[in-house]
Structures are given as structure tokens and as C-alpha cells.
Amino acid sequence: MATTLTGAGVSLSTTTTRVLAKPDTGMLRPPCLNHPWRLHKFEGRRLRIQAMATTPERISEKVVESIKTAEEVCAGDPVSGECAAAWDTVEELSSAASHERQKNKESDPLETYCKDNPETDECRTYDN
Amino acid sequence: MAMCTVYTAHSLNSSCSISTPTKTQLGFHQKQVFFYSTVKKTSRRGSSNSSEITCSAESKTVVIGLAADSGCGKSTFMRRLTSVFGGAAEPPKGGNPDSNTLISDMTTVICLDDYHSLDRTGRKEKGVTALDPKANNFDLMYEQVKALKEGIAVEKPIYNHVTGLLDPPELIKPPKILVIEGLHPMFDPRVRELLDFSIYLDISNEVKFAWKIQRDMAERGHSLESIKASIEARKPDFDAYIDPQKQYADAVIEVLPTQLIPDDNEGKVLRVRLIMKEGVKFFSPVYLFDEGSTISWIPCGRKLTCSYPGIKFFYGPETYYGHEVSVLEMDGQFDRLDELIYVESHLSNLSTKFYGEVTQQMLKHADFPGSNNGTGLFQTIIGLKIRDLFEQIVASKAAAPLEATKA
Numbered sequence: 001m002a003t004t005l006t007g008a009g010v011s012l013s014t015t016t017t018r019v020l021a022k023p024d025t026g027m028l029r030p031p032c033l034n035h036p037w038r039l040h041k042f043e044g045r046r047l048r049i050q051a052m053a054t055t056p057e058r059i060s061e062k063v064v065e066s067i068k069t070a071e072e073v074c075a076g077d078p079v080s081g082e083c084a085a086a087w088d089t090v091e092e093l094s095s096a097a098s099h100e101r102q103k104n105k106e107s108d109p110l111e112t113y114c115k116d117n118p119e120t121d122e123c124r125t126y127d128n
Numbered sequence: 129m130a131m132c133t134v135y136t137a138h139s140l141n142s143s144c145s146i147s148t149p150t151k152t153q154l155g156f157h158q159k160q161v162f163f164y165s166t167v168k169k170t171s172r173r174g175s176s177n178s179s180e181i182t183c184s185a186e187s188k189t190v191v192i193g194l195a196a197d198s199g200c201g202k203s204t205f206m207r208r209l210t211s212v213f214g215g216a217a218e219p220p221k222g223g224n225p226d227s228n229t230l231i232s233d234m235t236t237v238i239c240l241d242d243y244h245s246l247d248r249t250g251r252k253e254k255g256v257t258a259l260d261p262k263a264n265n266f267d268l269m270y271e272q273v274k275a276l277k278e279g280i281a282v283e284k285p286i287y288n289h290v291t292g293l294l295d296p297p298e299l300i301k302p303p304k305i306l307v308i309e310g311l312h313p314m315f316d317p318r319v320r321e322l323l324d325f326s327i328y329l330d331i332s333n334e335v336k337f338a339w340k341i342q343r344d345m346a347e348r349g350h351s352l353e354s355i356k357a358s359i360e361a362r363k364p365d366f367d368a369y370i371d372p373q374k375q376y377a378d379a380v381i382e383v384l385p386t387q388l389i390p391d392d393n394e395g396k397v398l399r400v401r402l403i404m405k406e407g408v409k410f411f412s413p414v415y416l417f418d419e420g421s422t423i424s425w426i427p428c429g430r431k432l433t434c435s436y437p438g439i440k441f442f443y444g445p446e447t448y449y450g451h452e453v454s455v456l457e458m459d460g461q462f463d464r465l466d467e468l469i470y471v472e473s474h475l476s477n478l479s480t481k482f483y484g485e486v487t488q489q490m491l492k493h494a495d496f497p498g499s500n501n502g503t504g505l506f507q508t509i510i511g512l513k514i515r516d517l518f519e520q521i522v523a524s525k526a527a528a529p530l531e532a533t534k535a
Contacts, residue, residue, distance in 0.1 A: 058290070059290055060349075063349050064349035067350065070354075070358075074357070074361070081254070082252070084256075084362060085252050085257055087361035088251070088257035088258055088259070088358075088361070088365075092248075092258065092292075094340075094343065094344050094347060094350065094358075098343045098344070101346075
């Protein structure tokens, strides 16, 4: 369905899409259409690696470090801008840590599966 | 998403609307005009039956601002708000996993931390906190919010809270409702002008301390002293730059310690005040029994039994920083469903679509913090008010071209 724009005087078709910078997914297209199961296997592994990278561990360590830094900086001069900035960093990281905890806490495996595949047997809902 | 309304030149009783695919995302906002002639309709005047469909690009983006200090319930508020409109808000799929943006069908939530001009190392060198306006790029914030309001997609930077660096930008398409949440939505006067509605979450110091303890004690490395030091160190900048924004807000949710329990220091029971500015376009304040009067109400009695410490309501007109406001206050907490529905049935001007909608929304998110006290109640009510505001704005913008074709 092509429409003509009277204003701009340019004709655009609906097939033009904006190219977004997509991370990594370009690499997931090896020419192995004969083995679709292998494709999914790579996907799974990649997803798992990504999941491990975002566990709170890395943030927890950052929080601990930042508290130590803040205490050191403020031991020298409690009212300086550096002291405030250091404690602000602590606050920012604690907030990020609590968001991560909340995000991880909420992942019920069935819910996440059903969000992507609502038509499967486990996920069908019968309202009437 | 562009909404197109069909107006017939001669009779306005046959109007239908179609939606076209989103070309406006590519940065143009155009008027697309189609001409077609209807075959079967007989015109009263006998002239040619041609109808004109005019589509205007998404200039109906409603912008809401939400200001609060970090750790003060903005995310909970966001989740309640997006839930009122339907659907869950999620980070953009396929993008940066540390993105702060949330997208649902109707709403997009942008975190204003993305407009930091200094990253964590930059702030450390200069010795400024994130609360300081020097660490934020208000020009970019104004440009991008203005563009989104006019229906133009933008490439918004991402501030990564984990690494403390500014990541490459992500594309944000203009939504129906744009929510900007953060520390400074109302700080810059130009951005303030763009906001259709603004909310400030004002948490008192004792409650803030109690909430931060709850949040951070599970984290290793933190102790009571470190939490206290953190709050104290940020207080000067907070009082200088963030707190003054509350005078500009259309609604303020103030959270204070309870007055029902003498010498309470647990901070579990809260006294919450919803301060609503009078005279805001499309916003009618919630009231209890009689608008403009002063009411003090304890619902617990013969019809309703409450457990200790009970519930106490107050409603009345006041002045807040020189403005006329109406204040609705709730002290105490809900223990049972029927308390909530009883209270809802006595409040007026809630902008609900059916009886019990507030209760239903509260129950839907019974696991969210504040679901049993005034914070959850007032956040839900504000969410419904925003929905009402949005519908009124859309209706008024649709009525304007209708007037033009009639004339």
C-alpha cells in the first residue's frame, strides 16, 4: 500500500524501515537452514551467557567498593563536593542494585515463557 | 501511530476513523490528504459527494512529569500508572539491556538520568552530585521532549547506571503518553511549559530513612551509618535543586510518619497527603463528601470494623506555596478488601470508569509496596486522573478540527 504525500512530495512505501543499531543478532544467522535446531541451541547459549552477566553480583561488588571509597574521601573533608559526589555514587549504585534484585525476583519461568508463546498448551487461557 | 478522522463535507453523521501505518516515525509530520467519492450516498444538496480525510501526525502526545528523589517509589508509581492504561511496561526489546526506558502500548517512560552531561567519573572530578543542574544537559532534554511532543522520533542517549557511563543513543518513537521521570523534570522552565501534568513525590526525612534502610540493609557493605551518611551528604543539593520543584507540581504526594501511633519509629504506618492544585486544565481534584469544605472522617465504626491503628481521612482547602490547593489526606492502613471498597465509595471525582475500579487496580498490584496505605491509593487515583486528562486532551484536539470544517 503506497501512499502519496501531498506535503512533502515524496512517495514512501510501507516497506521502508529505519535501520537501528542491533547488537550481536547479526552474527546469529549462519547459513545452516538445514539444521534449525542448531540455530536455537546457539541462541540458548547466548541468552544464558547474557543472563549471567546481569546478575546482581557485579553491582553488589560495586556497591561495596563505592561505600569504601566514599568513607575514605569523606574522612578527609566531610563537607566537600567530592564527599557528596562519592555518597551520591553509593546511592545511585544501591538504587541500581535494588532494581536488579526486583527484576530478577520477578522472573517466573512460566510467565516469561508464556509471554512469548501464548498459544502453547501450557499458556492457553479459557475465559468463558 | 497517526489517527485519521473522516469528515464528510456535507453531513457529519457518518464519520469513521482509520489508522495508517506509522510513517511519522521517520521524522516527517505530514498531512496526508485523500480524496474519494462515495457511491451510494445521496447528498441533500445534490452536489458532488466527496469526502475529505485529513490525517494529522501524532501531535497528541501528552507529556507527564514525575519528580522524586532516588529510592522514593518512582518505579512503583510508573508500574501503577502504566497498568491503569493497560499492558505492562517493559524495556525496549533488542536494545541496550541497561536501558532505563520503559515502553508499553500507550505509554513510554523516559528516565531523565539519560540527560546527564557528566558521567560518574566526570562528576567525581568536578565534585558534583547528580542532583546538581551542572551535571545535566537541559538543552537536550528540552529539544527532545519538544520533538516527541510534536510527534518526531528522537535518538535519546542512555545513561548506564551500572557502569556510570553514557552509552550510545536509542531510538524513541513518540507515544500517546510520554512520562518523564527523574530528579529534574520541572527544573528547567522550558521543559515545565511542555508538561501537561506534573507530579512530585515528597517523602519526609524520617520516612525516607526508613525506606532506604528497607532497601539497602539486604545489600552487603551497607550499614545504618553508611545509609545515614549517604542521605546527609546529598541533602544540601537536594534541598537546593530538587525540593523547590514541588511548588510547580500540579499534584504532590507527601508522605509523612503517622499521627495515629504515638512515638512510632518503624515507619510502617504512613500518613499520606495528596495535594492537588486548583485550576489546572482538565484536572478536577478528588474530594470527600462536599467539595471545598473541610471534612475529617474516620470510616471505622459501626458499619466498618478496622484493626489497630485504624484509618483516618481529612479533606480541605489550603494554600501551598501561594497556590490554592485541595488536600486529601489518609493516615493508617487498609487491612481488608471491604475497607478499601468502603473508602472508595465515599470519595468523589475519582474519574473511574466503573464502581470499584480503584479497588480493582489496587488488588491487581497487591504485591507492590504501599498497596495497603495512602501511597498506593493516591498513586492509583492519580493514574486514573491522568487517564481522564489524556482522554479530555484527545477529545479537545479532535473537536478543534471539527469546528474548522463546520465553519
